[in-house]
Amino acid sequence: MDDLETSRKKINQIDQQIAVLFEQRMDAAKNVALYKKQYGLQIFDSSREQEILKKEVELINNPDYKPYYLEFIQDLMDVSKKYQSVLIQGSRIAYCGIEGAWANIAAKRIFPKGNMISFSSFNQAYEAVVKGECDFAVLPVENSFAGDVSQVFDLMHTGPLFINGMYNLHISQALLGVKGARLSDIKKVISHQQAIDQCTEFLQKMGFEVEAAVNTAMAARGVAEANDKSVAAIASVESAELYGLEVLEEGINQNALNTTRFAVFSTVMNKQLNPKSNTVFQMMFTVKNNPGSLAQAIKTFGDAGVNLKSLRSRPIKDVPWQYYFYVEGEGSMLSDKGLQLIEALKKDCEEVKVLGHYDGEVNI
Numbered sequence: 563m564d565d566l567e568t569s570r571k572k573i574n575q576i577d578q579q580i581a582v583l584f585e586q587r588m589d590a591a592k593n594v595a596l597y598k599k600q601y602g603l604q605i606f607d608s609s610r611e612q613e614i615l616k617k618e619v620e621l622i623n624n625p626d627y628k629p630y631y632l633e634f635i636q637d638l639m640d641v642s643k644k645y646q647s648v649l650i651q652g653s654r655i656a657y658c659g660i661e662g663a664w665a666n667i668a669a670k671r672i673f674p675k676g677n678m679i680s681f682s683s684f685n686q687a688y689e690a691v692v693k694g695e696c697d698f699a700v701l702p703v704e705n706s707f708a709g710d711v712s713q714v715f716d717l718m719h720t721g722p723l724f725i726n727g728m729y730n731l732h733i734s735q736a737l738l739g740v741k742g743a744r745l746s747d748i749k750k751v752i753s754h755q756q757a758i759d760q761c762t763e764f765l766q767k768m769g770f771e772v773e774a775a776v777n778t779a780m781a782a783r784g785v786a787e788a789n790d791k792s793v794a795a796i797a798s799v800e801s802a803e804l805y806g807l808e809v810l811e812e813g814i815n816q817n818a819l820n821t822t823r824f825a826v827f828s829t830v831m832n833k834q835l836n837p838k839s840n841t842v843f844q845m846m847f848t849v850k851n852n853p854g855s856l857a858q859a860i861k862t863f864g865d866a867g868v869n870l871k872s873l874r875s876r877p878i879k880d881v882p883w884q885y886y887f888y889v890e891g892e893g894s895m896l897s898d899k900g901l902q903l904i905e906a907l908k909k910d911c912e913e914v915k916v917l918g919h920y921d922g923e924v925n926i
Contacts, residue, residue, distance in 0.1 A: 595646035662801035725918030753796035
């Protein structure tokens, strides 16, 4: 066994090597952060982190050391995430609504260090990224209860931006009243129409008069400003904290699994996908006015062995009785297989537009 001084010298020599490797690792983490900043990707990916930790611990032969090495790597990854967060902060994030709106909540969870910039419409938020006024837009594309957000789908069809991430936000609606108000005081409820629709059973049971608002957070702010005990808003618990309201009832939406999907829009497409991951693509196309064109286009996906998760249609504005089709499927359209599929689709389609790719969906 080495004496104490010899062991200390050996540790010092090893620490010097670790310091060099640490700098190299942080340099690589910086490049990852810059890539994530460019494409609007989250810093933290729990599934990837767990996969890495599982592989890393297998590198250690001494079983006594494994739990300590696992802790060491976890700490190292946490330091890396902190550094990446500092590099990424400052990104300008466009969303529709005001502080406390569900889009604002989603944007904060996806970009915790970002600068949130509010817009009054989906179109304005989208155009802010097109014009370079913002780096990313976080917009809702679908609600599990109320369905598609048609305005955003139309922007996806006509606009130039790409989708680089899809995030699921659980929506739990609450009834908010002014300070001192009780549930028995409420006569009228104000909120966004989708929130009203999500809470129909509760509203009908209570016999409340309802009034539609631009969004849930603006409804909450309006109730706070009116300071009327007979008027309440349906909004998030976060809105109650922001506007000084009381939560009269939580979880009033009839569907406990109520979830909204939010897409991150960017001017560039994510092309560096993990080939082993569960990559998802989004695409839109219009078919030629020939018998069987739509059926043949759908068959093209099957012939290529591509699993479609979703297929829906939307009318094309200013072109009566014409439709574009939206598909979401597994795989990448940037692979050789994907590029061949696109070429095959063009035989039956007037337009083929790849909207983006991302490595699966993330719950936020």
